[in-house]
Amino acid sequence: MIPDEGTAENYFKGRGAQFNPHNRFAKDDYVKEHSEGIDDWEEEDQKTSFIFGKSKSIVNKVDSPDVGMLYSLNPYQGCEHGCTYCYARNAHEYWGFSAGLDFERKIIVKTEAPELFKKFLERKGWDASVISLSGNTDCYQPAERKFRITRQLLEIALAYKQPIGIITKNALILRDIDILTELAKLNLCMVYVSINSLNEQLRQKMEPRTTTAKQRLKIVADLSKAGIPMGVMVAPLVPGLSDHEIPAILKAIASNGAISAGYTVVRLNGAIGGIFEDWLHKNYPDRADEVWHMIQSCHGGNVNDSRFGNRMKGDGNISQIINDTFKLHCRLNHLNEIKPKLDSSLFQVPKIQLNLFGN
Template sequence: MEKSFINGRGAQENVHNVFFKESYVQEHVEGIDDWEQDKPKTNFSIVHPKSIVNKVESPDVGMEYSLNPYQGCEHGCIYCYARNSHQYWGLSAGLDFETKILVKANAPKLFREFLQKKSWDGKVISLSGNTDCYQPLERKFKLTRSILKIAQEFGQPISIISKNSLVLRDADILSEMAKKNQCAVFISINSLTESTRQLLEPRTVTAKQRLKVLENLSAQGIPVGIMCAPVIPGLTDHEIPNILKSAADAGAKWAGYTNVRLNGEIGKIFENWLFQAYPDRANKIWHSIQSCHHGKVNDSEFGNRMKGTGKLAEIIKDTFKMHCKRNKLNESILELDSSNFRNRIDNQLNLFNF
């Protein structure tokens, strides 16, 4: 029996966890199994990690420290590099990543404790370095909002990247932080075509809505930019000019991009999805991706892995730079201010100085 495409999900299957020696396979598809596969539900588990702020060791990611209140992401973006990290929790990088979400309930407490460390000097911390801090479960748990309130209290600068309009809920906090140059929001947009978005990023808001988010935040004095990422050669690269113009018109001042790289198990997940979602164009898209990574779909070399190499990668880079210039994007360098960061332990000690 041929599997039908699972609407509303990115991954179409669970791939084997590379840390497991054994795996489960379904040799005989039963009626009830087929029905359950068509409608995989989202579940969440409460976890209590020992730390919440991570030092980013990769030199080409564009952030020094990241914080992720959730592990896994219901948005289900098929290309997401964070899928591989789900395997460390004993889960699959496929459907598990978008249906089994881990909620780090003690994230605000850990964040406060981190900021109170005498060694911490208020460097910029990025929310959503791994998964989207405004994914649907944030409406229920409000971990991101709690974290922003703590950041505001300490004068801790925060950079956010998201593709969910829920960020507007916290505009009251962000606008106050923006007055002190302590926050910036980047919205991820890699396609303005709704049919493409529905397949690539099935549980995200529309590109039209994301542009409205940019416009709304900008109107409230909050610095905004976009990440045109990832660009998928043969599928979305032709949209770069329109994306950058639309973003600039909505108030974006900065833009960045990456070229899709399918590292680890993501290559298998993406390939399986691609030949089901775009059977008539799958080979062209797959080979276009390979042409940007020395004949492979992944390049691990720092400096090249995010942008790719080769003729097509150069065309993408030149197109992006040209249209950034045309739309007056990246004319200034975004630098958030850490000078107002205050460690609350020091302030409390000052109470005893008479």
């Protein structure tokens, strides 16, 4: 059932989700049905707030075999970018919040991340496997401009010669081109930018607080010119909304210096299904049902398939067309011909402790 909130009159501009679905871990829920019957109902503040949580660890082992990473590090939980399809939304429920609006406006800031990162790297027997920043939420989301945690993590990675992978959709990464360049000189980093559409109107609706596709192509160009190996995740592709853009996206990223590309087909697990369906009907009412059915056709009649190997790319006729189109245009644009392998042999614990707050 699609909620009544977020209609044209009170659509939350600048937010992807338009309501807070029930947290599956919460026993109780409350809704505003008759405002005249509540004496002290307070409307929730739509501004972003920051919550400073305490974590015991910061690097997570990734057990899923089809995500392309072994370890992930996320300095923030929740993401103000507000992408409607974001799989990380469900994780916000573990913190006691909703996967909807809460995910975008209640951001958990892990200020202790740099110290925890150092402790992790100094563990006995650490083999310097590649650690991916933004395995869950974007490490360059707007909060990073203020808190600068990601920059501190990169400083540590450089000092320890720890290989790092990054995926982002925020041009703030260009702020740290100095550190990234030094890492790249030692073959210690690769950066992926997420671009699932070149259509600015679609981007504003589906990824409301992200940077434009034009700016993301600039990230690819500038970092590539600096000697940093660049890839692009064309993800997630939404059948009926953005899948037709595959040829144009791959041509654009190749001309800006990208050497590799990957993709996923949108999957809407957990609370994300209701959030996305609500968003789809409010923004594209004329084709919402068609798009929804196309997504279902990619996942065996559902909008999500949890099977490893199938869940990211889907199956069925539409998924096969997407796959064939993607492979063809990767070949035409000479993408994925080079497969960089980061160097773990340089890793060492520095003798001199870092001053993490010098910048």
